[in-house]
Amino acid sequence: MAQPTYDPLRALAIGSQAAGLIAIIMLETVLGDAARPWQGVTLGLMVAAALGVALARLYRRKRAQRARARRRDGIDRG
Numbered sequence: 001m002a003q004p005t006y007d008p009l010r011a012l013a014i015g016s017q018a019a020g021l022i023a024i025i026m027l028e029t030v031l032g033d034a035a036r037p038w039q040g041v042t043l044g045l046m047v048a049a050a051l052g053v054a055l056a057r058l059y060r061r062k063r064a065q066r067a068r069a070r071r072r073d074g075i076d077r078g
Helices: 008-077
Strands: none
């Protein structure tokens, strides 16, 4: 069975979501009801970070798929 490798994008996704959750809780603790708009901004940033990571993963996957296809086509023509 293959050994799992370190995925920096996964680490970035987990870290950004954890930081966002901590920020939301801290805002509620410090500001009380006045934290609502800032919590919304924080949530928006969390969603944007998740979307960015998802797009980066899609880009990497497609790039690897094209590279495999190029190698396969080069071998078939050989």
